[in-house]
Amino acid sequence: MMHYPDYFDAAPVITLYDPLAEFLGAVEGGVMQYRYLDVVKLSGHSCPTVACAFLMTRAALYALYAEKLPVRGEIRVDFRDTQTEGATGVVANVLALITGAAGPGGFKGIGGRYHRNGLLGFSAHIDGEILLTRTDTGAAVEVSANPERIPADSRLAKLLAAWLAGATTEARQTEFRDLWQSRVRTLLLNHADDPEVITIRVLPDDPQLKYHQSGRATGGMS
Numbered sequence: 001m002m003h004y005p006d007y008f009d010a011a012p013v014i015t016l017y018d019p020l021a022e023f024l025g026a027v028e029g030g031v032m033q034y035r036y037l038d039v040v041k042l043s044g045h046s047c048p049t050v051a052c053a054f055l056m057t058r059a060a061l062y063a064l065y066a067e068k069l070p071v072r073g074e075i076r077v078d079f080r081d082t083q084t085e086g087a088t089g090v091v092a093n094v095l096a097l098i099t100g101a102a103g104p105g106g107f108k109g110i111g112g113r114y115h116r117n118g119l120l121g122f123s124a125h126i127d128g129e130i131l132l133t134r135t136d137t138g139a140a141v142e143v144s145a146n147p148e149r150i151p152a153d154s155r156l157a158k159l160l161a162a163w164l165a166g167a168t169t170e171a172r173q174t175e176f177r178d179l180w181q182s183r184v185r186t187l188l189l190n191h192a193d194d195p196e197v198i199t200i201r202v203l204p205d206d207p208q209l210k211y212h213q214s215g216r217a218t219g220g221m222s
Helices: 019-023 036-043 048-065 088-099 155-164 170-190
Strands: 014-017 031-034 075-079 130-134 140-145 198-202 211-213 216-218
Touching: 014 048, 014 088, 036 048, 036 088, 048 088, 048 130, 048 140, 048 170, 048 198, 075 088, 088 130, 155 170
Parallel strands: none
Antiparallel strands: 014 031, 075 130, 130 140, 140 198, 211 216
16 A cells, blocks of 8 residues: 555645546546656656646646636646756646646647647747646646755755765654655645745736747647
């Protein structure tokens, strides 16, 4: 049986409508929920980067859809950085899981509908970290995370260094894990809606500038 920190279940939940899931009978009504535990299992770890990826997705989807259910598979995701730069790949995996956006190897659709490929891009000329665009309306938002506003405990660095050097104890390992997860817990439970931590910029609704990809402004999918 899997055991994990209790705060995972207390973290916000992202609910979407997936027309492909409804079409093929995978989920009744196509309504799907993604919890923090889902992205932890995807990533294999819980850290500020994974938590912020989850929170950025949540904030951007709310900005795009307000009280309506976001439509999974109808959202394009573009990153400012390259896929291999920093933790971009880790963050991209989280957004891809939740939004359904995929690169060239993604699902190619059924009868010209429900495709997920070609909805994930990198090296975009944008100001924020990530640009999310609705493919049905062209509405777009940029989102960024500032996890440094929740500083790590000063003891973490010393505990980590000792562990990596093989000079640790079971008690110190437990202390390290508790301090590490305490910061992630604070991000998810106390700062999910903090505009100083998760920043959103709604872009002007310009049909000629739906999103930027590879330095080009385009009015449609590419």
